[in-house]
Amino acid sequence: MKMIKLGDLASYINGYAFKPEDRGDVGLPIIRIQDLTGNAHDLGFYNGEYPPKIEINNGDVLISWSASLGVYVWNRGKALLNQHIFKVVFDKEHIDKNYFIYALMCKLSEMKTKTRGATMKHIIKKDFDAIMIPYPPILEQIKITNKLDRITKIIEQRKQELQLLDKLIKARFVELFGDPIRNPKGWDVVTIGDIIADVRYGTSKPAVEGGKYPYLRMNNLTSDGHLDLNDLKYIDIPDDEIEKCVVRKGDVLFNRTNSIELVGKTAVFDLPGDMIVAGYIIRVRLNGRLLPEVLSQYMNLEVLKDILRSMAKGAVNQANINAQELQSIKIYVPDMELQKQFIEMKRQVDKSKVAVQKALDETQLLFDSLMQKYFG
Structure with a gap:
């Protein structure tokens, strides 16, 4: 060649x-x-x-x-x-x-x-x-391009399906609980501090090769409220410091420092094993008035992202929202049965997302193998 x-x-x-x-x-x-x-x-x-x-x-x-x-x-x-x-x-x-x-x-x-x-x-x-x-010759280039274009189109369709499922969850959230600013259903309005049992910053210690604990950093939280473990680092932490920065199933993670566009990313930690959370993330444990998935979904609504961006302070390319500012944000507290209803709906949609993601992963694997074949 x-x-x-x-x-x-x-x-x-x-x-x-x-x-x-x-x-x-x-x-x-x-x-x-x-x-x-x-x-x-x-x-x-x-x-x-x-x-x-x-x-x-x-x-x-x-x-x-x-x-x-x-x-x-x-x-x-x-x-x-x-x-x-x-x-x-x-x-x-x-x-x-x-x-x-x-x-x-x-x-x-x-x-x-x-x-x-x-x-x-x-x-x-x-x-x-x-x-x-x-x-290669131009005709061979076009042949390769057409094949990759077809697979790319399928990948984009799968991604669009996932986006539509995420939009369905957000639409159902507002349908059940009402607009978060206008609060048309008249739910009690409190601050996030009122629904928190414990709030902690993560550790500032650096990741190490061969560390004992998986180490969640700000890039492991996606802008749409999920965990991305593709670039997971590891860390060693002394036993007497574990409880200060360990994250467990049901904890809510809030990205306190990032660019102005990404600050405030929020996700629920829903994995069975313990991990350590980095210093740019605030670990939030709730007191039972609001379910973790409801808080995370609330924080990832676009109207809340606008509020977070307006609150953020900091230098160029870096914005910050501290724990006190996070706890001052107002939030409504819907009926618990409705919260559980939302969680069940989300669970069903998540099952569909798993199936679509599996198909996407398989198609992406095919695309990557062809890219390596043609250009690697």
């Missing part, structure tokens, strides 16, 4: 280093890495002259080369590219655009091994240009 260097295949135009004062409310959107990853809620605009090369339009291929490495196809209209992102210009060799995207997706792990920098990891242009990808 013929191989080709990325630098010999296309040109890569870096974005412009817009200053904070360049960002306004009118003009063309300024696209940063977080606007590509979906972790931003503060899109900025620029209304002035700019180099034509940093303009992006629908269909442009973008590559983030700093902090969070990724490849994206832009589809949100005319915009301007910020620094740390390449726009790909296919001006050197003939290649199918989608084939190129799949090849880059497969090479992201190799790119990560070549990153530099102590704080913001990045790949320099020389190392990026030197990365090799397979370069």
Whole structure:
């Protein structure tokens, strides 16, 4: 199989280093890495002259080369590219655009091994240009792309099914308990502090190789209220400190420090074994007035996320909500029978989610094996 260097295949135009004062409310959107990853809620605009090369339009291929490495196809209209992102210009060799995207997706792990920098990891242009990808004839590229496109479509359908099931849970929550702000059903309104029996910060100790206990960090909590154990670390903790930071089934976990977009992620720990919780997470144990799943679902409603973002304090790229602020948040306390009814409904929906997730995992495994076959 013929191989080709990325630098010999296309040109890569870096974005412009817009200053904070360049960002306004009118003009063309300024696209940063977080606007590509979906972790931003503060899109900025620029209304002035700019180099034509940093303009992006629908269909442009973008590559983030700093902090969070990724490849994206832009589809949100005319915009301007910020620094740390390449726009790909296919001006050197003939290649199918989608084939190129799949090849880059497969090479992201190799790119990560070549990153530099102590704080913001990045790949320099020389190392990026030197990365090799397979370069078969154009008809073979199209054949490979069509096969991967079909599997990608199935994967997206499975993900959409999971999203619809999550939306069903949220809709049923509001249907049973009413809007959390207006409280049309007249439930008692208390603060979260009134429903808590114990609240603790996690440990600040670092993870260690071969540690005794699984170590839950903020990246193990998803933005939609689940646990993600794909990147699980381990830790050793002295016996006399275990009770301060151990998390057990039924505990509610609240991510107190993160970006402004992700601060406040909340999930119920529903696993049988003990784990240790990290310092950026608050462990909450309830006193029985509210069920853990009800609190977690409440905190993950979009209207509550807006409240959390408005409360958060901190420096750029890091926001914080402390335990006292968490306990000051108002919450309604629905009838316990209704809470149990919601839990049972959620349990049934979760069964459906398990089946869909299994199908998704199997399809993803097929996709990954083909990616390795074609590009590995």
